[in-house]
Amino acid sequence: MSEPISALNGARFDGIARIAEAGLTGMITLRGDLASKPVKAAVAAVTGAKPPGQGQISFGKTGAAGWMSPDELMLFCPYAAAPALLAKAEAALGRAHALAVDVSDARAVFRVDGAAAREVMGKLFPIDFAPGAFEPGRLRRSRMGQIAAAVWMEQDGGFGVICFRSVAGYAFALLKEAATPGSAVGVY
Amino acid sequence: MLILHCPYCGVSAEETEFAPGGEAHIKRFGPGASDEEFRDYLFARENPKGVHFERWRHAYGCGKWFHAARCTVTLEVFGTYPAQTTEPPQAIRDAISAKRPGWSWREFE
């Protein structure tokens, strides 16, 4: 058996913010009635978290649950555990009309940290990242440069970003460019 | 560049996050429809100067379709609402009436 690799194999860059591809991350797309018991149970089974509210990401013991749309969540978990956790989620869903699928390999995950992280994000997304406007637990699907991406703030104040795996190289280059030394905007 | 409120995400976002989808509240005609009905369904569209109902998709966001009631002259947005409806909700119609008394659009007023 060959070891799986993430899109950029953990690439890193230090500029006015620290950019890092997070490496292998378990991800499960869960579609269904988010208010229903089976879905709540599935979320708990995978992440240990409560289902997030609109535009939120909730954090649990084994992972996190991001709100993607009124009938879709992205469940984050350890990569290696994803197949087993998916099976648990499917068991929890039972006969309910829902869709749960392992998409751990379909996306790239980035972390953006550091004092200027808000500004780096602000160069790429048409979103207000000012303190107070974007705080831990907030998640937004939007446009990063020319690609679709979701961005959220972790509990420690760092940002998480996901995009499709095929554009991971573009995303990383874009984040690096936005974090170029000397390019701090000086507003946040 | 417009700002639109996505009724699913609860955010007001700039136009680049959205994709336009033409006129709203078009009733589908399939097999069995007359040539005239089918022609109108496929091709006949409103081109109003004023109140208009449009379809938009939050393409870079939740991916959901919604409708916007908008003034084509001033670009004022009277309201947005989910696409799972065959006619404009009363609250939207009231919002338009408050700003454009006596408006009408297709069979709606």
Next chain:
Amino acid sequence: MSTRIAKQGRLIDRSRPVTFTFNGKPMKGFAGDTLASALLANDQVLVGRSFKYHRPRGIVASGAEEPNALVGLGVGARFEPNQRVTTTALFDGLCAVSQNHWPSLEFDIGAVNSALSRFLPAGFYYKTFIHPRAFWKYIYEPVIRQSAGLGKPPKEEDADRYEHFYAFADVLVIGGGVAGLMAAKTAAEAGARVLVLEQSRHWGGRTPVDGGEIDGMAAEDWIAAVVSSLKSMPNVTLRRRCMGAGVYDHGYALGYERLTDHRPGTEGPRHRLWRIRARQIITATGALERPLSFAGNDVPGVMLASAMRDYVVNYGVAPGQRVVVVTNNDDAYRTAITLKQAGVDVLRILDARPTGGGGLMEEARGLGLRVDCGRGVAKVSGGKRVAKLAICAQEGSGAALEEIACDAVAMSGGWSPVVHLWSHCGGKLDWDEAAAMFLPDVARPPVGADGAGFVQTAGAASGVLSLSEGLADATQAGRAAAKACGFKAKKGKLPEVTELGEMPIAPVWLMPASASDELRAKAWLDFQNDVKVSDVQLAAREGYESVEHTKRYTTLGMATDQGKLSNINGLAVLSEALGRAIPQVGTTTFRPPYTPISFGAMAGDARGALFQPVRHTPIQDWHGPHGAEFEPVGQWRRPYAYRRADESLDGAVMREVKNTRQAVGILDASTLGKILVKGPDAGRFLDMIYTNVMSSLAPGKCRYGLMCSENGFLIDDGVVARIDDQTFLCHTTTGGADHIHAHMEEWLQTEWWDWQVYTANVTEQFAQIAVVGPKARAVLERLGGMDVSKTALPFMTWADGSLAGIPVRVYRISFSGELSFEIGVKAGQGKALWDRLIAAGDEFAMMPYGTEALHIMRAEKGFIMIGDETDGTVIPQDLGLNWAISKKKEDFIGKRAQARSHMTDPTRWKLVGLETLDGSVLPDGAYAVAEGVNANGQRNTQGRVSSTYYSPTLGRGIAMGLVLHGPERMGEVLEFPGIDGKTYQARIVDPVVFDKEGEKQNV
């Protein structure tokens, strides 16, 4: 002469000398200078040539409105043309060259146009170069192009980086003069989040130069105090060197920040484009002084009065030693007083008003200056610099009363509020007769998403020119903006201002009022584009009544300054010529940006490798080192073929086809779309999406399907695999993955929202690898792990298992007619499986193949390709695909459309194979000609080539095409004229030219 003086110069640091060059000549300036002030300090009065007549041009203004003084700045990869010297900060080593002259600035051949100006009136080009038409291409156009354009384009790639920044504010204040600062302070103190943009590097705008006391402080000190208090507020962001470039719908605005223009090569971006969303925008953009239209007003040394004052006060530069001031309002007296106090001789003040001005006039007289009222300029003479000025009565035709030798003229025709940003998004204007200016019509502002106005003007931009009224107006604007954002501004005390009262302006659109033809033909309106009073009058006589038409006919206001100085004067002249009031004539449209912004700033990061996203498969990195030549497929880059040393690209393709047909090939098929469709209604839904029946597909099986739009046209095709009772995996084309997923979601969300179906686009979860050819099974068996025999895994089925210990899903499907396995594997292990397959395939002579071999093999089998056989006007019935269209189903997307009369027309062109008589390859896209010609004299057509290749399998060209009554005309020969001049003859044949029975794939 123009020179540095010992006094004044509040913005320069005389302890920090700076050296620079102009046209190669070394010059000296000080830190804090603009290039304009430094040039003037070096007596460089001539700085460029005008566009049409190549007339000598000098600096006329001190800011963004400068029309004349444009230079090429920098060298090599940092060269940029058309840079205004008035807004260019001086730095050590700056290198500028003047423009639009040959061979030199001092002696310019093109200036002959000026001598001929009588023969080059408005519309000259339109009138002259129409006939004869044949002359246009070889004579007129090359000559005009040679003389067109101001600066030279840069030759090297831009060395700098640029970026965008998305900013948000409750209140955006554009302009950091006293009005902008006052408005910002008011709004910020009410609690609003405020962003202030100032285009220059200084706060306070004109006020420190114009003087006055605010709250008992010198204006400059008051400004410093306000800036310092704004800086201390956490809800305020202040940016200098950042121009508010444009105001757009729904509170969108652009800011153009110039970060390193004044220190090239510094780390960080050169320009930053601020993409701002504000709930309210306050434009505190000030006012621009208007020139006066008198003969010779373009001679270098004639300058706006306010600009001359700026050069003295801000930079300690006197643009002349013997100056005449000419005005129609009180403000120019400030210049006269300033000049006098700086030690410059002010020879005369000519005030066009019969009784002159107010307190400022008295002050000037008190300093011993001579003021002549009711007087104007008949003419300014001088070649490359002002030499003398003829005085005349303003009410007259210009008979000279007196001539004065002088070296500079300060002119003031009054002030125009900068209403550009107010107007960009639809704010309307009103003409104020008394003030002789266009004012923002506050009753008709630009409106936002909520239908309410979102722009306010403040200070001089509102048309209030005095300091006290400006501050009061700005306070009101700040309060109103804060209120519109839901904040309540406290009632504060207005600042107390000490200032002199002024007398009203008298509009002067032509000087003297009844200037002779000769004088009007030398009275410039647009300095850069060489438009004179006589040109606008000519346009009016020729019937150009609309100001927009006159603009385009005369080119008034169409230069890089967009008419900042010329538009109001021009339309006043037009209004007079037409005998219609100014408001009836109206203004031309104000369009963003306010001044030109760099292409780099617009592009931001989207250049070089980031120009557009390029998508990579998990196996991408393998292809390049193995000889792949790539072709773009959407945003993917797929290997076209893998070229070996000493092999042509074409040769590689031929080898790949042959090897796949004879042994085995391997293809990276990861780009194919994969959409999961699940739910109790999934089968019913796919029966609507596809033209054939999918609900009857058994789990474990695969079926090829077609998708149409509601118009009936074929949009995508692919293989559907049924995973379980409620789950299907739909394969789409490479280009279709995203839009077919969107297509499915659209129907689910907007038509059948009560159906229980969920979709997920899992395209990128998997790498997909096709192993194709007679020895394909042997390669898989060498890896081991699952049974891939014909009995265990028959054609058109799939199975889960593992290969070489890697979990996989194997599909027995074929796009080549060969024994073929498409292996889906998690993307993270895609490269690992590829490597194992490559190693295992070695003994079977397996080779990778690219998209061209793929295309040839599918064409040999007569398989259609979306985008080749389809073009958005083709229905499945055209392609002989009736077998894939269910007749049993009541409905599917496109079914009703395919019953329309045009779709059932028997004369629709239909798919056939085409075989050249001589074995050559038909040109792609060639048309089959028919008898006769159409209404345009072109040959009639009866078909076209949709796919064409050389088939190494058959050793000749093969093609498919759509032909009138094609399937009924087997064996007929058609003629296809090529663009190479040859005519190709091809016989209509069956599109399947290889293994028609399908024996090879079913083994």
